[in-house]
Amino acid sequence: MAGAGAGHKEYGKRPWTFYALAAFFTLFVLFLYGPMSAIYILSFQGPTGGLTFPMQGASLHWFTALFEQQRTGDFAGAFTRSITLALIVLSLTVAFSVLAGLGFRRRFPGASLVFYLAVASLIMPGILVGLGVGLTFQLFEVQTRWYLSALGAQLTWTLPFGLLIMFAVLSRFNRAYEEAGRDLGASNWQIFWMVVVPIVVPGIIGVALFGFTLSYDEFPRSLLTAGAQNTLPMEIWAMTTNVTSPALYALGTVTTLVSFVVIALALGSIALIQRRRAQRVLPVEQKAAGSQA
Amino acid sequence: MEPGKKNATARGSVELANVTKRFADTVAVRNINLKIPAGAYCCLLGPSGCGKTTILRMIAGHEQPTEGAVLIDGQNVVGAPPVARGTAMMFQSYALFPHLSCLDNVAFNLKVRGVGKAERHERAADMLSRVHMRTFADRLPAQLSGGQQQRIALARSLITNPRVLLLDEPLSALDEFLRLQMRGELRRIQNEFGISFIHVTHTQMEAIALADMVVVMDQGHIEQAASARDVFDRPRTPYVARFLGGQNVLSGTVTDASAGVVAIDSGGQRILISAPDAAPAVGATFQIAVRRDRVRLQRPTGAALGVNMVSGRVTAIEYQGFFLKITLEEASGEEFVVNQSDSTFFADPLDVGDEVVVQWQPEEVHYLTVGEQTQARLDAPAVARAH
Numbered sequence: 244m245a246g247a248g249a250g251h252k253e254y255g256k257r258p259w260t261f262y263a264l265a266a267f268f269t270l271f272v273l274f275l276y277g278p279m280s281a282i283y284i285l286s287f288q289g290p291t292g293g294l295t296f297p298m299q300g301a302s303l304h305w306f307t308a309l310f311e312q313q314r315t316g317d318f319a320g321a322f323t324r325s326i327t328l329a330l331i332v333l334s335l336t337v338a339f340s341v342l343a344g345l346g347f348r349r350r351f352p353g354a355s356l357v358f359y360l361a362v363a364s365l366i367m368p369g370i371l372v373g374l375g376v377g378l379t380f381q382l383f384e385v386q387t388r389w390y391l392s393a394l395g396a397q398l399t400w401t402l403p404f405g406l407l408i409m410f411a412v413l414s415r416f417n418r419a420y421e422e423a424g425r426d427l428g429a430s431n432w433q434i435f436w437m438v439v440v441p442i443v444v445p446g447i448i449g450v451a452l453f454g455f456t457l458s459y460d461e462f463p464r465s466l467l468t469a470g471a472q473n474t475l476p477m478e479i480w481a482m483t484t485n486v487t488s489p490a491l492y493a494l495g496t497v498t499t500l501v502s503f504v505v506i507a508l509a510l511g512s513i514a515l516i517q518r519r520r521a522q523r524v525l526p527v528e529q530k531a532a533g534s535q536a
Numbered sequence: 537m538e539p540g541k542k543n544a545t546a547r548g549s550v551e552l553a554n555v556t557k558r559f560a561d562t563v564a565v566r567n568i569n570l571k572i573p574a575g576a577y578c579c580l581l582g583p584s585g586c587g588k589t590t591i592l593r594m595i596a597g598h599e600q601p602t603e604g605a606v607l608i609d610g611q612n613v614v615g616a617p618p619v620a621r622g623t624a625m626m627f628q629s630y631a632l633f634p635h636l637s638c639l640d641n642v643a644f645n646l647k648v649r650g651v652g653k654a655e656r657h658e659r660a661a662d663m664l665s666r667v668h669m670r671t672f673a674d675r676l677p678a679q680l681s682g683g684q685q686q687r688i689a690l691a692r693s694l695i696t697n698p699r700v701l702l703l704d705e706p707l708s709a710l711d712e713f714l715r716l717q718m719r720g721e722l723r724r725i726q727n728e729f730g731i732s733f734i735h736v737t738h739t740q741m742e743a744i745a746l747a748d749m750v751v752v753m754d755q756g757h758i759e760q761a762a763s764a765r766d767v768f769d770r771p772r773t774p775y776v777a778r779f780l781g782g783q784n785v786l787s788g789t790v791t792d793a794s795a796g797v798v799a800i801d802s803g804g805q806r807i808l809i810s811a812p813d814a815a816p817a818v819g820a821t822f823q824i825a826v827r828r829d830r831v832r833l834q835r836p837t838g839a840a841l842g843v844n845m846v847s848g849r850v851t852a853i854e855y856q857g858f859f860l861k862i863t864l865e866e867a868s869g870e871e872f873v874v875n876q877s878d879s880t881f882f883a884d885p886l887d888v889g890d891e892v893v894v895q896w897q898p899e900e901v902h903y904l905t906v907g908e909q910t911q912a913r914l915d916a917p918a919v920a921r922a923h
Contacts, residue, residue: 419631422598427645427696428619437648441635 279499286492294489305493318494321478324389326501328474329458331394336401336454337447343402344409345439348418361406364399369463372399377467392468397458404457405450412446445513452509456502548609548622548699548732549574550595555604557590564590566756567604572734572749574609574699577726579743580736582753582779588736589704591753595734596625596702608700624698628705630689632677638664639673642691663691667725683714687721694729701726703735707742719746740780744768752776769827774904777825784831784872785904786846787823790816797843798822803868808843810898823904829875831896833862833886845895848872850888864892 281296289300309318343361347354364372376396380387387393420442424434440447462476469477475498482491550572557565565587572578580588593599594606597618605612613621632641639660640647646656664670667687677685686706693701706722707715723746726733737743743750744764751761752775759779760772771777774785786809788802793815800807800822809824816822841847848864851871860881864872874894886892 417629417631419627419629420633422625423627423631423633423692424644426596426598426618426623426625427648427692429644429648433648437644438633442633 286496288489305489308490321475325475329455332458333454336405340405362403373464373467387470389469393465396464396468401454551607553605555601558602576748577733578749579747581743586753587756622699624693624696625702645696667691700732783825805868825902830900850890
């Protein structure tokens with residue numbers, strides 16, 4: 244009883260483990276964001292500044308230098324290619340993942356085999372996939388190009404990812420919705436566009452987000468398949484070896500910003516959809532609902 | 537196919553002819569024959585897994601029978617899509633489209649048929665009025681209570697102008713109060729639209745309160761299809777008597793039958809019962825039902841048990857308002873339930889543990905059919921639970 248009383252007195256006081264874990268978490272956050280923050284800060288280095296601290300004033304000098312081709316390589320071209328490639332990957336990943344996800348709900352013969360074949364490429368080292376694709380193109384004497392061989396190599400990575408996400412999304416999808424649609428006279432096409440897609444659209448946005456960012460960031464699978472023209476990650480890799488100015492950091496800041504914008508757009512649209520669905524209630528009506536029920 | 541054109545008076549007769557449904561290695565429904573007249577309120581009643589939902593889904597066109605025919609207004613509809621059948625189904629989960637407002641949910645059928653926005657919204661709003669949900673037109677389904685969602689689901693089905701409305705456990709998700717309210721509402725709407733309702737339920741009282749015709753099912757076959765009063769008061773088989781409740785089933789082997797009395801051996805206990813017109817053979821199984829409220833309870837007098845009497849010990853007493861439910865255990869271990877009016881009970885209250893004798897009049901003996909269905913079940917070991 245006395246112990247319980249003492250415990251009650253100390254209620255609200257945090258045990259020492261709280262502080263230990265808080266310190267650990269602070270370290271974690273520091274390691275996670277510290278190096279990146281250093282790069283972002285250094286990208287605003289003054290025109291006379293170097294690759295390391297201290298800052299020699301602050302400017303946007305290195306961001307403008309980024310777009311002068313002769314100094315930093317073909318950054319604009321690589322950026323355009325990467326964005327284009329990412330958008331193509333996004334579209335194909337969404338289209339095939341959604342359809343495959345719907346298809347896998349029927350246990351067709353060989354379904355597990357097809358599934359394992361599809362996801363096996365997730366555990367294959369990316370550089371080997373790239374090497375294999377590159378060799379195959381060489382074998383058939385086809386030029387490797389970013390929009391051809393690199394696209395294929397990236398899809399081996401994004402498609403199984405998209406499929407797994409769709410599995411999770413569709414496992415919560417009640418088939419009665421489709422039956423209700425059929426019962427109400429909708430064709431299969433109408434059921435797909437008017438019932439299934441609107442209900443699972445937050446999941447589809449998730450697949451799109453993954454498809455885009457996985458492609459935009461992809462290095463190992465692009466390295467041996469992109470052909471003569473670099474994608475952005477390869478351009479950055481090249482720059483780390485031959486660019487010795489803070490323009491490199493400016494590039495890091497810009498690409499990170501693009502990723503953030505894409506993620507924000509995706510999450511924002513999901514939030515918007517959910518808000519729109521939830522926000523039609525008027526408080527007055529709620530009371531009417533209670534009395535009429 | 538516009539429903540009801542050729543026969544304007546009665547719409548929505550449904551007939552199942554020798555229908556069997558197999559799933560992979562199980563039989564959900566075995567050789568069913570059933571005729572539901574046009575404009576009837578029919579309840580398919582049975583425990584979960586008895587095949588009632590499978591039958592509903594075959595009528596709806598969401599499942600196809602493995603064998604046999606489904607006829608709606610005389611036409612075989614096997615293979616036809618739901619719309620062509622003139623059926624509409626109300627799903628157990630209601631399956632209201634979560635991304636559409638109530639108005640758009642109800643207007644969905646009109647939309648897929650290409651009806652213009654203004655017209656379909658007007659017609660959907662009218663339909664919402666008929667289920668008293670007009671003021672909720674702009675709401676999303678998630679913002680409604682269970683009872684309100686059900687009204688929307690009902691309106692969404694009815695707007696297709698069906699000949700047969702199929703309801704899959706429509707009241708099971710509602711609380712007791714709403715259930716009773718919606719029960720009346722369903723019956724009112726069925727009368728108003730003049731179409732057949734086929735309603736799947738596992739609740740006995742719901743079925744007999746609503747239905748013109750009750751179809752009692754067990755393990756993929758029909759035990760009895762008759763009026764509510766018949767299945768409750770004149771059950772055909774021991775299963776129906778037990779499932780509907782309200783009846784005590786006495787069963788045993790005939791030891792002798794003479795002078796209008798059958799003596800049976802029920803778990804070692806000898807019971808005398810008024811004999812039917814055709815006296816059963818010695819050694820045959822003999823089963824009767826006696827209603828819980830048509831028996832008289834007495835304290836034992838010490839005399840031997842006469843005809844239409846059993847004895848037992850009170851194991852439970854439940855107060856039910858108008859009556860008391862008194863549960864007895866017979867010497868054989870069988871349970872026997874007596875519903876005694878409150879005035880009779882409180883004149884001489886019994887206690888748990890009291891020894892009592894139960895007696896009933898010869899005309900209260902209801903003879904049950906033994907045999908064919910029991911036999912059918914023995915022949916069909918593969919009949920399995922569908923859900």
